[in-house]
Structures are given as structure tokens and as C-alpha cells.
Amino acid sequence: MSKGTEHNLDHCLKCSTCHTQCPVVANYLAFPGPKQLGPELERLRLARGDKEPFEIDEALNYCTNCKRCDMACPHGVKPSYYNKEQS
Ligand code: SF4
Ligand code: SF4
DSSP states (O other): OOHHHHTTGGGOOOOOHHHHHOHHHHHOTTOOOHHIIIIIHHHHHHHTTTOSOOOOOGGGGGOOOOOHHHHHOTTOOOHHHHHHHHO
16 A cells, blocks of 8 residues: 555645644744655655655754644645655
């Protein structure tokens, strides 16, 4: 089963609810946030066929894996899962 199917990637509507609940975003404005580092980067990876090594965004180092973004998503997406997969 693909990661997208397993974790409902296509249910992400870019509503930014996860972004508003991320404690790192609230304290470090340069952090792109869970929406961009999670589902949006995963969409890019899938579109590329995931055949090339993906350039790891250094911003992922600031994610504390607190999972507040996962709990906040009203559509069942788990942004932290994709963060973890890329780090
Ligand atoms: S992952 Fe969930 S909360 Fe975050 S932008 Fe997508 S739908 Fe909204
Ligand atoms: S898991 Fe990472 S991206 Fe998600 S809310 Fe926590 S610090 Fe932010």
C-alpha cells in the first residue's frame, strides 16, 4: 500500500489548520510548517516517481514530532508521518 493511500494524502485540502497548530511555526517563522513539509512535499515526491534521491529540507530538523498537526487535521491526514519519512 502506498503512503498516500495509507494516510489519506489526497484528503489534504490545504486548509492550513495543521499549520496554525504547529508550535514550531509559532516560534520560528522560517519553518515552512506541516502542510508544506508533509503533504505538499509528498505530492512532489509521488509526482517525480520517487526514483531520484529527494533533497532533504533542512527545515525538517526543527520538527519536534509532537504530532499536534496530526491531531488537528480535520480530514485525517497525518502530516508528521511524511515529515518523518523525509528525515
Ligand atoms: S494536512 Fe489536514 S490540516 Fe493540514 S492542510 Fe491538509 S487538510 Fe488541512
Ligand atoms: S509534528 Fe512537527 S510539523 Fe507537526 S505540529 Fe509538531 S513540530 Fe509541527
